[in-house]
Amino acid sequence: MKMIGARVFCIPTAVERSSSSIFFFFPKISTRPVSRLSTTVAMSTTTSKSQEKLDSIFKQKQVVRSTVRKSLKAIDPSLRTQQDDAIQNTVLEAPWFKSCRRLCAYISCKSLNEVDTSQILSNILQHLPDSHTRAEKRLYVPWVEDKKSNMRMLHISHMDDLIANSMNILEPAPVDAQGNDREDGLAFDRCGRRLGRGGGYYDTFLKRYEDRAKEKNWSNPLMGIHYSQTDTTECVVNRKIIESVFCFAIAVALSYSPQILEEGSVPVTPNDVLIDALVTPSGVFPISPRAIERSLRLEMKLRSRGLNAQ
Ligand SMILES: Nc1nc2c(c(=O)[nH]1)N(C=O)[C@@H](CNc1ccc(C(=O)N[C@@H](CCC(=O)O)C(=O)O)cc1)CN2
Numbered sequence: 297m298k299m300i301g302a303r304v305f306c307i308p309t310a311v312e313r314s315s316s317s318i319f320f321f322f323p324k325i326s327t328r329p330v331s332r333l334s335t336t337v338a339m340s341t342t343t344s345k346s347q348e349k350l351d352s353i354f355k356q357k358q359v360v361r362s363t364v365r366k367s368l369k370a371i372d373p374s375l376r377t378q379q380d381d382a383i384q385n386t387v388l389e390a391p392w393f394k395s396c397r398r399l400c401a402y403i404s405c406k407s408l409n410e411v412d413t414s415q416i417l418s419n420i421l422q423h424l425p426d427s428h429t430r431a432e433k434r435l436y437v438p439w440v441e442d443k444k445s446n447m448r449m450l451h452i453s454h455m456d457d458l459i460a461n462s463m464n465i466l467e468p469a470p471v472d473a474q475g476n477d478r479e480d481g482l483a484f485d486r487c488g489r490r491l492g493r494g495g496g497y498y499d500t501f502l503k504r505y506e507d508r509a510k511e512k513n514w515s516n517p518l519m520g521i522h523y524s525q526t527d528t529t530e531c532v533v534n535r536k537i538i539e540s541v542f543c544f545a546i547a548v549a550l551s552y553s554p555q556i557l558e559e560g561s562v563p564v565t566p567n568d569v570l571i572d573a574l575v576t577p578s579g580v581f582p583i584s585p586r587a588i589e590r591s592l593r594l595e596m597k598l599r600s601r602g603l604n605a606q
């Protein structure tokens with residue numbers, strides 16, 4: 297797959313607040329993972345002492361997970377709806393969302409108390425090419441391959457492409473109605489601690505993505521910032537036809553307020569992958585240097601034109 301265009305990846309997650317002055321603050325280096333070994337490799341090479349350490353981190357993770365699950369269950373339904381709307385509106389209005397061509401997004405599951413993504417999904421699926429921006433978007437959603445933490449992101453065109461899996465989460469069938477394999481889409485980058493559901497699906501997916509990028513010699517899609525004169529955000533603001541030529545991806549976590557924990561509360565192992573930005577009911581909070589730089593650049597550009605950055 298050729299890597300063209302900005303990508304955004306939306307993750308259901310519990311995350312850690314990276315700082316009190318959120319917008320332009322870098323996370324501490326020490327909170328970043330030090331290695332990107334796959335779980336299997338990491339586990340097979342660990343000594344019993346480091347395995348004990350890992351066991352203790354996984355135990356801590358379970359404790360935090362269960363606390364967050366309880367607080368999510370306890371959110372008042374009207375507050376939940378309010379937060380769902382605020383988060384989704386923020387995403388829908390964000391310049392990076394408007395300009396991106398390929399998105400990976402989870403299909404929210406009510407019984408898991410996940411931030412609703414239905415408005416975002418229907419916006420993407422309705423997004424027809426328009427004469428100003430040529431802004432057709434492609435949507436990729438999770439498909440769990442097996443119980444060994446393998447997950448792929450497959451392209452869908454309609455919500456009808458989805459069927460409930462054994463966990464009652466909507467997923468695409470890997471083969472479409474015409475019998476063709478669905479296009480595989482991969483995306484993103486990291487920089488903010490997060491806690492998933494414990495399956496290791498997202499971390500494994502990210503690792504596979506990076507391996508594939510190396511193998512195919514993609515132009516450093518995870519680590520590099522390929523800014524060129526062609527900046528999708530600027531072009532969309534200007535309502536000009538654009539051709540995005542750089543490839544990068546950002547991982548965005550959508551979080552209800554009880555999912556945002558104090559710094560240091562999310563236990564991490566070397567295999568955990570961090571997020572780039574956080575969308576909460578209060579707005580967008582860039583975390584990774586890449587996301588921060590992009591926000592700063594956008595804000596400066598908009599300011600210079602007398603417009604407000606969202
Ligand atoms: N909407 C959505 N889709 C997704 C995920 C997700 O978290 N949300 N996944 C993200 O990995 C993958 C599926 N993995 C999942 C792993 C666990 C559970 C789950 O039901 N966990 C229960 C606890 C089960 C237990 O501890 O025994 C829970 O969280 O309440 C769901 C999905 C791919 N698709």
Ligand SMILES: Nc1ncnc2c1ncn2[C@@H]1O[C@H](COP(=O)(O)OP(=O)(O)OP(=O)(O)O)[C@@H](O)[C@H]1O
Nearest residue numbers: 350351354357445491492493494495496497498499
């Ligand atoms: N004590 C343990 N030692 C080694 N591996 C473990 C241990 N406990 C759980 N694992 C495995 O580690 C993997 C990742 O767990 P982790 O808690 O990092 O998931 P997560 O980041 O919450 O999930 P996701 O990436 O899907 O959001 C899982 O495959 C799990 O089975």
